[in-house]
Amino acid sequence: MLFRESPEKFWNLIASKYAASPIADIAAYEKKIAKLKSYLSPTDHLLDIGCGTGTQCDDLASNVKQVTGIDISGKLLAIAEQRRGERKIDNVEFIQTTVFDARFEPGSFDVVTAFYVLHFFEDIDAAFGRIHGLLRPDGLFILETACLGEKGKITGKFVRLGGKLGFLPLINLLTTRQIEQALEQAGFGIVDKTKFSESNDEYTLIARKLK
Numbered sequence: 001m002l003f004r005e006s007p008e009k010f011w012n013l014i015a016s017k018y019a020a021s022p023i024a025d026i027a028a029y030e031k032k033i034a035k036l037k038s039y040l041s042p043t044d045h046l047l048d049i050g051c052g053t054g055t056q057c058d059d060l061a062s063n064v065k066q067v068t069g070i071d072i073s074g075k076l077l078a079i080a081e082q083r084r085g086e087r088k089i090d091n092v093e094f095i096q097t098t099v100f101d102a103r104f105e106p107g108s109f110d111v112v113t114a115f116y117v118l119h120f121f122e123d124i125d126a127a128f129g130r131i132h133g134l135l136r137p138d139g140l141f142i143l144e145t146a147c148l149g150e151k152g153k154i155t156g157k158f159v160r161l162g163g164k165l166g167f168l169p170l171i172n173l174l175t176t177r178q179i180e181q182a183l184e185q186a187g188f189g190i191v192d193k194t195k196f197s198e199s200n201d202e203y204t205l206i207a208r209k210l211k
């Protein structure tokens with residue numbers, strides 16, 4: 001099956017397995033959620049891009065007014081909706097769409113989050129430009145991204161080749177430096193950069209819309 005043109009098919013196919021896999025480092029995850037909550041306000045509308053099973057949406061919901069989780073995978077969103085219901089959270093909605101959905105109005109979000117999804121965007125500048133446009137002045141963009149451009153060249157190249165051949169979704173071999181530069185270029189200032197877990201290489205970046 002070729003996923004290059006329809007990556008949602010990949011995520012639908014692995015949805016049950018993905019949903020069943022536990023968070024790798026619970027202590028680090030809880031530390032991260034606690035820190036992110038300290039940046040949120042009860043009046044905030046938060047957009048989570050590539051929300052998957054909605055874990056972060058649900059975990060951050062108590063500190064904001066509204067969460068909108070978006071994802072391309074209908075199957076992952078169905079699991080997200082079920083989990084949201086089980087936790088009796090009523091200020092989270094899930095929509096099957098992308099960040100470029102024209103229904104999202106400029107300046108309409110206070111916070112945008114993107115956990116482990118931005119490496120699936122081939123044009124990171126276009127994505128950051130769109131996110132910048134969706135945020136209100138001074139709004140926050142919180143991101144955590146697989147930086148396969150940093151890791152062993154063979155792993156990254158292998159994964160990207162799999163994407164080019166259509167066996168995997170196409171993955172952009174990003175580096176932390178590249179992400180930081182693209183953020184600055186899009187009009188963000190980085191206000192925090194933390195590596196919560198020793199078991200992976202990724203940083204959680206908190207960036208503020210500057211202009």
Ligand SMILES: C[S@@+](CC[C@H](N)C(=O)[O-])C[C@H]1O[C@@H](n2cnc3c(N)ncnc32)[C@H](O)[C@@H]1O
Nearest residue numbers: 011050051052071072073076098115116117120
């Ligand atoms: C590695 S999972 C991360 C899920 C969740 N953010 C988390 O941290 O557990 C990547 C998610 O991004 C979604 N995704 C991939 N490309 C996307 C796109 N262009 N727009 C929105 N979601 C996308 C996938 O369906 C999947 O749910």
